[in-house]
Amino acid sequence: MRYILLIHQGDTPTPETEEWAVLSDDEKQAVYADYQAVSATPGVTPGLWMQPPEAATTVRVSGARTLTTDGPFVAVKEALGGYLVYEADDLDAAIALAARIPAARMGGAVEVRPLVEH
Numbered sequence: 001m002r003y004i005l006l007i008h009q010g011d012t013p014t015p016e017t018e019e020w021a022v023l024s025d026d027e028k029q030a031v032y033a034d035y036q037a038v039s040a041t042p043g044v045t046p047g048l049w050m051q052p053p054e055a056a057t058t059v060r061v062s063g064a065r066t067l068t069t070d071g072p073f074v075a076v077k078e079a080l081g082g083y084l085v086y087e088a089d090d091l092d093a094a095i096a097l098a099a100r101i102p103a104a105r106m107g108g109a110v111e112v113r114p115l116v117e118h
Contacts, residue, residue: 002087002115003094009081011107014052031102038100043087053079081108085115 013019020028039046056079058069081103088094091112098110 001090002085002117003091004113004115005084005086005094005098005101006080006111006113007082007084007101007103008078008109008111009103009107010078010109012081012103013106014081031106034100034102038097039084041086041097044097045085045087047083047085049082050080 011019013023023031038044054071056071058071060067060069086094086097088097091114094112098104098112101110104110
């Protein structure tokens with residue numbers, strides 16, 4: 001079964017932020033190494049990292065009008081920061097991989113959702 005792991009950054013320190021700057025070099029290298037190890041896991045198709053939620057534009061259509069709003073639809077803390085797809089034997093394996101993603105332990109969360117196979 002394939003699962004999408006949606007990475008919600010939450011309060012996770014990310015590069016080029018004040019929170020990231022206070023991490024030690026060892027902590028930063030550990031975060032990079034953990035993401036590289038997750039991406040190298042057999043069955044993982046890495047996704048793309050996204051710009052910060054503030055860079056988003058939310059689009060809605062009302063009648064024939066296209067309405068746009070600067071920023072994300074959800075609260076910034078809940079906004080999606082990236083994703084990956086994982087071909088796993090079962091949900092437990094997908095959860096185990098999600099637990100290895102640094103955002104899950106550094107103030108964010110990882111949502112594991114099965115994909116619909118056609």
